[in-house]
Amino acid sequence: MQRILTIIGARPQFIKASVVSRAIQATEGIEEILLHTGQHFDANMSEVFFDQLGIPRPDVQLDIHGGSHGAMTGRMLSEIEQIILREKPDRVMVYGDTNSTLAGALAAAKLHVRVAHVEAGLRSFNMAMPEELNRILTDQISDLLFCPTDTALRNLEAEGFDNKPVQVLQVGDVMQDAALFFARHAVAPEGLPAEIFATDGHGQSRKNGAGGAGFILATLHRAENTDDPLRLAGIVEALNQIHREIAPVILPLHPRTRAAIDREGLTLEPHVIDPVGYFEMLWLLDHCGLVLTDSGGVQKEAFFFGKACVTMRDQTEWVELVEAGANELVGADAERILSAGRRHLGRTIEDRHELYGGGKAAERIVGKILEEGRA
Known part of the structure; x- marks a missing residue:
């Protein structure tokens, strides 16, 4: 044994x-x-x-x-x-x-x-x-x-x-194993605002006509972003503008990130919710129209659910997603984040080559x- x-x-x-x-x-x-x-x-x-x-x-x-x-x-x-x-x-x-x-x-x-x-x-x-x-x-x-x-x-x-x-x-990748196995257990987080379900009846956001369930999922926790006041301010500015102009943004907020935002005196306009369980995260990934993140794992999970991803980092470990056109690196520049958000919202991504082992x-x-x- x-x-x-x-x-x-x-x-x-x-x-x-x-x-x-x-x-x-x-x-x-x-x-x-x-x-x-x-x-x-x-x-x-x-x-x-x-x-x-x-x-x-x-x-x-x-x-x-x-x-x-x-x-x-x-x-x-x-x-x-x-x-x-x-x-x-x-x-x-x-x-x-x-x-x-x-x-x-x-x-x-x-x-x-x-x-x-x-x-x-x-x-x-x-x-x-x-x-x-x-x-x-x-x-x-x-x-x-x-x-x-x-x-x-x-x-x-x-x-x-x-x-x-x-x-x-x-x-x-064992993360694909998990996503495929647990997807059937996905549940909506409690307390989501009704605005995120505001569509035109065809699964499209009323704000800009892009596909998806009418909202963008964002995550923000990397030290390279949260510990750098300029990078953090640029990302917060972009999230605020995207939330106002493109589509509602749902942001499950890491406790350390919340503390950094408070420390810098920044204001977040997106719908901020507490960190969610895995099944709730799977629901958000499945129903969103785009993912904005600085997480390594979430980049892949977006791909598993066929969603385009905009990554707020200067590098990524998952270069194959960038090469496949499923992911775009934009750093912490507010204009680049905003532009990528407009271009990618509602795109459908297909896994034609089983990049991560098929489960x-x-x-x-x-x-x-x-x-x-x-x-």
Whole structure:
């Protein structure tokens, strides 16, 4: 029996782990121990995902959140090390690019426990992003790297991973597995304003005749935007103007972003709602006419639901979406955001080439882990 210690701590990781955990539960020969670092501690950003996604309650809850990147990562590293020593897993599995990811991988590597990295090989090539540092370092100390795309595979090849004693596999993206599986459970968030349903009877916004359900979905949380007063002001200005002139904007607002906006004395005109659960987010993605975001995961989720995406960043890890014309990078410039919003609202995006594996990534990941255990 293989013992796998899965380490999660942030919203996207809950979703990714849910589909892999389900595949593990359906497979004989693997036992999973689930560790939640507590990196996301707001009930709407963590607890609700266990309730909605059917993930088993964590076997270990560390409740580590807040503080600087170094302080948070250091506390996680120390406590995860103790859990590894106690549980003696055969492998540690980490997801994505958060502080929880790096701390889990580093603790395991220092104790000579093998590390599997789900979503390996992603690169924004922006070393100012904490996430970029986390993903690069995690890849370097993992021995089993599960890439979600061909681009991620090529990134690792370019970094010399072909010459390292590791296994690199393109398995597809577990986020597509989750979106396809859970779409039937999507529900509208409570308290949405009636304005977002104001259409002309043909699913088109009355404001400009563009397709969609009459509203734009926006998310805003990246430190590169929220911690830079000029970038944050440009994005807020654009969201306000789009909300006034193009279509209603629904903005589930991250607590840290809310604090940054208050700190800078900015005013948001869009319909601001609290962070939503995954099923509510799927409903918003399915019913909106456009997505404006600085999130990595939401860029892909927009694509899964056939919606165009305008990304308020200077780089993206998901370059294949830009190459396919499904996503446009606009940075934090208000005019560029506004122009892209006008051009892309209501566009339908088709996935002709199964860019993200067609919903079988979790099956491939668990199959590989089981194969290794039998070797």
